[in-house]
Amino acid sequence: MTSSQLADIFAEAGRVASVEIVYDRVTDRSRGFAFVTMGSFEEAKEAIRLFDGSQVGGRTAKVNFPEVPRGGEREVMESKIRSSNQGFVDSPHKIYAGNLSWGLTSQGLREAFQDQPGFLSAKVVYDRDTGRSRGFGFISFASAEEVDSALEAMNGVEVEGRPLRLNLAQQRSFISPPPAPETNSEPDS
Known part of the structure; x- marks a missing residue:
């Protein structure tokens, strides 16, 4: 079959x-x-x-x-997580979407936003260990104006029975950790 x-x-x-x-x-x-x-x-x-x-x-x-056998969630769900992120078109112009239905997939989120001007891509974020949706995702757009338009049009719209809670996505800043203190590896004499 x-x-x-x-x-x-x-x-x-x-x-x-x-x-x-x-x-x-x-x-x-x-x-x-x-x-x-x-x-x-x-x-x-x-x-x-x-x-x-x-x-x-x-x-x-x-x-x-x-x-799913206890501890086997990652093995079973790994391909789902990978395919969710595969093909996501990142952009500095992103919306954070919260309050997502637990069953909403990245494809479902894409379908909800596909008619918005400047829409590029969408993904639901999954927990790496369990493979379950974390209840939020991201939608990327071509420009800041199109993000504003989508925020206006889609905030509060019901998708799979839950109203979307949308915000401008914050850019992650990666801060390097402070240098480790120096240690003396020679024995004292």
């Missing part, structure tokens, strides 16, 4: 954001499971209701929210 076939099947429950079939690294064969990310929590619950225990591709499917 292919990712697109799984997406077509799960589309009956709502919008399918992504499908990732898990393959064995050595044999490159499917390990018999996949992660299907639905567009919202409600759509995910509907997919579980519709498909858990049913026949999918000739097999009885177990459909549930992901159960």
Whole structure:
């Protein structure tokens, strides 16, 4: 079964954001499971209701929210975090977006802002250890004027059931640590 076939099947429950079939690294064969990310929590619950225990591709499917072994979050979620940041177009003209829905993906944030003039890119920030959304993200624009326009147009707009809280993103300044005190490595005589 292919990712697109799984997406077509799960589309009956709502919008399918992504499908990732898990393959064995050595044999490159499917390990018999996949992660299907639905567009919202409600759509995910509907997919579980519709498909858990049913026949999918000739097999009885177990459909549930992901159960990640303790300590295995990073391994499972690392590709999600990487793909979130992949292709992000950075710019000095950025908006910080807070109060994001926990299920909102970078793609969903891009879709929310794509019609704004000067829009370049968007990303949701994920926790490196757990792979879960940290509830905020960044949207980059071509100019300061377009940032102002997007702040005016989008602040407070509901995305996946939560009002966006937007601010001008602060530029990070990297301060080098103070030099370590000198130590004398020769023994006293």
